């Protein structure tokens with residue numbers, strides 16, 4: 019029997035690409051150039067499976083393919099707000115993602131950002147590299163202590179839980195959680211966490227707020243001017259979720275007018291474009307969407323896609339089906 023044809027939209031770790039090539043009739047994107055909506059449409063027309071990732075736009079336009087051959091979008095990444103769900107349903111396309119395997123690494127990066135912004139690590143490195151360091155002194159780049167402070171976590175899925183574990187067991191932080199659904203009491207108890215029933219109730223209580231909710235229309239600008247105003251004036255916001263969750267213009271105002279202590283972002287609205295105003299904010303740490311960027315996580319994500327594909331083509335329900 020002929021092997022199913024699969025198209026991979028970006029470069030993946032070599033070990034995963036090699037396994038894909040063994041199992042499938044695979045089209046790889048060796049140039050790693052982002053695909054246009056027209057190229058995505060063509061891929062859906064001519065392959066049994068398309069393997070996109072979180073920076074591909076699978077909008078209604080890119081998925082306007084009445085005669086698609088593809089039956090599955092096996093996404094590389096946990097977030098899938100870049101895929102137009104009504105189009106996928108309308109086309110009878112199954113969608114899978116890659117949860118779990120990136121949770122620890124993404125939480126590690128959220129903690130990295132938290133520490134960096136609290137301890138002014140970005141400012142320090144910029145000063146040193148620019149040759150402007152004049153030496154140790156008691157008042158130099160004084161930051162904020164992290165240990166024992168209160169962390170608010172918005173979105174208590176797998177990554178939010180890993181963040182809580184690091185914060186509570188590593189740094190003795192007090193954890194407060196907002197989650198759409200009630201969180202199991204035993205699960206909260208593992209980090210001595212308290213759940214509150216609104217974002218507005220959480221924000222004024224926290225020294226740090228870390229976002230771990232999904233992106234997409236439902237959470238667009240969840241953190242807006244009004245909510246930034248509810249934060250303590252010296253509190254820090256950390257976003258490793260999705261850029262659109264934060265109203266960037268409101269954040270720029272809050273940072274420029276010292277309405278909050280600072281912020282740290284791994285994701286941006288409309289990335290890889292970064293607002294030039296964000297670049298002007300010294301009390302802001304920025305990373306280029308590195309949450310899951312470890313060899314271990316990126317390979318595991320790829321192998322998780324392979325598991326989903328193999329279930330699908332053997333007629334089983336893939337464990338990571340989301341649509």
Ligand code: DGY
Pocket residue numbers: 072094095096097098120309310311
């Ligand atoms: C995801 O998987 O959704 C991340 O943003 C990429 O690591």
